[in-house]
Amino acid sequence: AQSVSQHNHHVILSEAASLELGCNYSYGGTVNLFWYVQYPGQHLQLLLKYFSGDPLVKGIKGFEAEFIKSKFSFNLRKPSVQWSDTAEYFCAVIPGSGNTGKLIFGQGTTLQVKP
Amino acid sequence: EPEVTQTPSHQVTQMGQEVILRCVPISNHLYFYWYRQILGQKVEFLVSFYNNEISEKSEIFDDQFSVERPDGSNFTLKIRSTKLEDSAMYFCASSDTLTAGGFYNEQFFGPGTRLTVL
Numbered sequence: 001a002q003s004v005s006q007h008n009h010h011v012i013l014s015e016a017a018s019l020e021l022g023c024n025y026s027y028g029g030t031v032n033l034f035w036y037v038q039y040p041g042q043h044l045q046l047l048l049k050y051f052s053g054d055p056l057v058k059g060i061k062g063f064e065a066e067f068i069k070s071k072f073s074f075n076l077r078k079p080s081v082q083w084s085d086t087a088e089y090f091c092a093v094i095p096g097s098g099n100t101g102k103l104i105f106g107q108g109t110t111l112q113v114k115p
Numbered sequence: 116e117p118e119v120t121q122t123p124s125h126q127v128t129q130m131g132q133e134v135i136l137r138c139v140p141i142s143n144h145l146y147f148y149w150y151r152q153i154l155g156q157k158v159e160f161l162v163s164f165y166n167n168e169i170s171e172k173s174e175i176f177d178d179q180f181s182v183e184r185p186d187g188s189n190f191t192l193k194i195r196s197t198k199l200e201d202s203a204m205y206f207c208a209s210s211d212t213l214t215a216g217g218f219y220n221e222q223f224f225g226p227g228t229r230l231t232v233l
Contacts, residue, residue: 032218043119044158044206044224051218090158094219100171101146101210101219105158 002027002095006106013081014114021076021109023091032094033074034103035065039087047089050074061085083115117141119225121207127231128197136192136228138207147190148208148222149182151175158206164190197232204229 007022025031035047048059055067065076074091091106120139128134140147149161162172162182169182181193190209194201208222 034221036224043226044208046221046223049221051214092158100163100165101148101222102160102163102171102173103148103150103158103208103222104160105150107157 002093002104004091004093004104004106006089006091006109008109009107010110010112012112012114015083016080017113019076019078019081019085019111021089021091021111023074023076023106024072025074025091025093025095025104026072027093027095029096031096033065033067034092034094035059035063035074035076036090036092037087038090044090047076081111081113083113085111086113087111117223119207119209119223121205121225121228123228124226125229125231127233130199130232131196134194134197134230136194136205136207136230138190138192138225139188140190140207140209141211141223142188144209144211144223146210146219146222147182147184148210149192150206150208151203152206152227153200153203161192161205194230197230199232202230202232 004025033050036044037047038044047063048057050057050067058064063078089109092103122137147164150158152158162176163170179195183191204227206227207225210220210222
């Protein structure tokens with residue numbers, strides 16, 4: 001079955017530390033890849049997306065992610081986190097073309113940034 | 116900035132009762148979705164809707180569930196006879212047309228409705 005796996009459930013960092021959140025998916029064909037963020041009390045918002053082209057994609061608020069096809073991975077990175085990055089982060093995949101746009105989510109990673 | 120809205124924000128109901136969760140997608144969007152998240156679990160796809168019909172539904176979306184776009188602006192999810200295990204946060208999402216490459220665009224999510232079934 002198609003699935004998305006996020007390696008870390010809960011990450012605690014100090015401000016200015018670097019962040020990398022792992023995401024792996026199980027689907028061999030074309031994929032559309034997304035990272036969504038949910039700040040406390042807010043709705044899910046898109047951080048960045050990958051459809052094709054340059055595997056290193058840049059998103060909002062200094063986030064970036066790298067698509068490594070051979071590893072079925074789409075890890076999220078930020079060189080220096082801020083307290084305001086405290087949120088829950090979701091990796092999500094739309095597998096293949098010609099489907100209905102169904103997003104398959106990972107279980108989410110809660111990031112806590114200490115000031 | 117346009118956004119997806121959902122009402123109510125919290126719904127408490129008795130087991131066996133019908134509930135209707137309402138969503139107003141972004142006005143020029145064409146693709147509509149419902150997801151749910153049971154506490155402590157993943158966000159799960161329920162159903163997608165395009166051109167006034169269901170385009171895909173998950174195993175969760177059984178005969179107790181239905182969706183409707185009654186008036187061209189609202190998008191509703193109805194649960195006919197709620198069960199305890201239906202307690203979850205329900206998210207509505209919408210997206211606009213496919214990209215030039217045929218990829219599905221970003222889905223915009225509403226704030227969710229927390230459904231509590233007693």
